[in-house]
Amino acid sequence: MGREIMNMVKLGKDNDKSPLPANKLVPLKRPKENRGTEEAASKALKTAKTSPARAKEASKKKFDLQASITKTREFLLSVWQELKKVHWPTRREVLIYTGVVLAAVGLVTLIIWLADSIFSQILRFILKV
DSSP: OHHHHHTEEEOSOOOSSSOOOGGGEEEOOOOOOOHHHHHHHHHHHHHHHHOHHHHHHHHOOOOOHHHHHHHHHHHHHHHHHHHHHSOOOOHHHHHHHHHHHHHHHHHHHHHHHHHHHHHHHHHHHHHTO
């Protein structure tokens, strides 16, 4: 009985003066285990252990040149189709974006240089070098 109560959750508001009755308790739902993946893995191990010849046959798949060429061609065609969908910036936009990046890098460089100079002066003052 104690374990069953520990696996229950109270529904509704709970205050110290009026505890919820037992009929308002519901059991906790626990996630189901992934037994399918474990069973498949154990079957694969058993098969590999019992028949090394089958494992070698599975690893010695014949190379099909025509299928490889077809798959490569399909892949390259799909890449080309995706590249057609890309919004390519104009020359003017590229120049503007490059300028913004260079200005930001210059600003950050200036800030770091100033901070380094200030901290160097403070350390020289503290150490009196």
